[in-house]
Amino acid sequence: MFAALGDPTRLRLVTRLCGGPLSITVLSEDEPVTRQAITKHLEALSLAGLVRDTRAGRERLWELQPKRLETARRTLEHISAQWDDALRRLAEYIEEKE
């Protein structure tokens, strides 16, 4: 999932989808790459569980699926917390030594 958000184009797509569902063509308009490239990026995001698509006539609408964002956030929090612990232990160790 971090890999999915790691591409600048995909991160941009995610932020644009914050405003609500959009079609492939609309998403392509403000990007410097072709529609097909955008499709592949959306499929990558879908594989990571970050977005999902709905068919509406001849359009394919993509929308955010923010549950996975929560898990990513928790992972980062976990790492931060562990690091804080490590720092605390290190401080205690130094104090003990002196």
Place this chain on the structure above:
Amino acid sequence: MFAALGDPTRLRLVTRLCGGPLSITVLSEDEPVTRQAITKHLEALSLAGLVRDTRAGRERLWELQPKRLETARRTLEHISAQWDDALRRLAEYIEEKE
């Protein structure tokens, strides 16, 4: 930075560094790839501002630099928040319509 955390080996390195600074050789011992590969991963993490290195004699110690993790977390929070807003607006819109 999401790209930096996107590689499984690098994410593993980050979690291992939660316990405190470690040298390249030590980090390589539990990984299936060569020391040089680990070096490249550490440099990628360094470029993203996630870790930093200190020289200690002939060793090079790497440690976490968790400030950037905070900004990443905030980014995810921001995206989640925007999405919540969008959902709320959508709900209001539908209600208004009926």
Place this chain on the structure above:
DNA sequence: CGAATGTGCAATAAAATGGTTGCACGTTGG
């Protein structure tokens, strides 16, 4: 109906990525 629109699929090309080997160089400890 027929043209325009929105999309899907396949082949391909170019670039980035992840990994390796081989060797050189500084540091440390007996």
Place this chain on the structure above:
DNA sequence: CCAACGTGCAACCATTTTATTGCACATTCG
């Protein structure tokens, strides 16, 4: 001192990723 250890650097290879082009298919609207 010198052998072992920890690291740096460069060349190189394979795979994956990113993006393109060309064409086909379905849907909508005048």
